[in-house]
Amino acid sequence: MELSVVIFGLISAAFWGAGDFSGGVATKKHEVLSVATIAQIIGLLILSLVALTLGENTPSIENIMWGAAAGISGGIGILALYHALSIEKMGVVAPVTAVSSALVPxxxxxxxEGIPASIxxxxFFFALIGVWLISREDSDSAIHLSRLKLPLIAGFGFGFFMILIDQLNGTGxxxxxxxxxxxxxxMFLLAGVYKGGMQMPEMxxxxxxxxAGICDSGGNVFYTLAAQAGRIDIAAVLSSLYPAATVLLAxxxxxxxxxxxxxIGIISAMLAVVLIS
Incomplete structure (x- = not known):
């Protein structure tokens, strides 16, 4: 069972890393809100199609509510992350977002669930260190508090998404x-109405x-599978290795x-996987 957590968690990290890479590049060219909305709509269509194709049973109202709450939290995280990526360097945004999103769950x-095994x-320690090292782009070690606000909001949004989506009951x-x-x-559409509309990106x-929408949805699916297969903290830490995929794609x-x-960060992350599994 623990092996399933490791496999699903790592696949989730790969999807989320690719999604952040795609979304990060897109938001440097277009409005953050429009990019996030289109990506989420794509995810909605794909998830709905797969659910219909597989014939997944209709969920309980309770599960729908947990999913909606997770969606609002994750949506706040996505907006904060995409906006941060559009105005800041990845070396500031990625480590703070990834580490804070892992620490919450x-x-x-x-x-x-109690304290996990010492090993x-x-x-966890090597994973968090790995995430930080992988995400650092330059030699500037100075961190300004004003630059941490959006990454922290993104991290806490994703962290609470991980907790809320783990509350699902049943297999669906x-x-x-x-x-x-x-x-x-x-939420995104309401924000668009409030700000007077959204600009459509170029074809x-x-x-x-x-x-970005496909990868984000894939990451969510495999994280949920990981969280259901074992401890939420193990699933969260492994899924939070996503900056490795982003950096490698770049x-x-x-x-x-x-x-x-x-x-060194990549080596630390690989060692973390061995220890956690």
Whole structure:
């Protein structure tokens, strides 16, 4: 059972990392709210289609409510993350977001499920250090508090999404995630009305936004599977290794050079996986 948590958690990290890469690139070219809304709509369509194809049973009202609450929390996280990525360097945004999003469910998991094994706690330590090192892009070690606000909001939004989606009862996960998308999209549309409308992105950039929506939905599905298969803190820490995928994609497609510190972070993350599993 623990192996399932590790596998699903790592797949979730890969999807979320690819989604952040796609969404981050898209938000440097277009309005954050429009990118987030389109990506969430794509996710809604995909999740609904898969749920119908697989014939997943209609969820209880309770599960729909948990999914909606998770969607609002995750939606706040996405808006904060995309906005932060559009105005800040990844080296500031990614580590704060990833570490804070992992710490929230880790604390919750320890309070609700007890303290995990010592070797797994050591794995948590290496995972968080790995996330921080992987996400650092430059040698500037100075952190300004004003630059932490959006990444922290994003991290707490994702962290509470992880906790709320873990409250689902039963085996069905797709329809509650559809409920999460409906809630986040509704929130985004209301925000668009409040600010006077949204600007549609250019057609040539839509594939990137669609990819972000697909990857974000995939990450949500596999995180939910991981959380249901075992401890929420293990699932959260492994899923929070997503900056590794983002950095590697930037290295491959944007020709961004990996620093020695990022390579050490990747090694630390791999060691964490071994310890946690």
């Amino acid at each position: 880790v604390v919750f998991g320890m309070m609700s 797994q706690i050591l794995g 996960i797709l329809w509650p995630l559809v409920g999460a998308r409906v809630a986040s999209i509704s 040539k950039h839509l594939p990137l936004i669609i990819l 290295w491959i497609f944007l020709r961004e050079r990996l620093t020695y510190r990022q390579w």
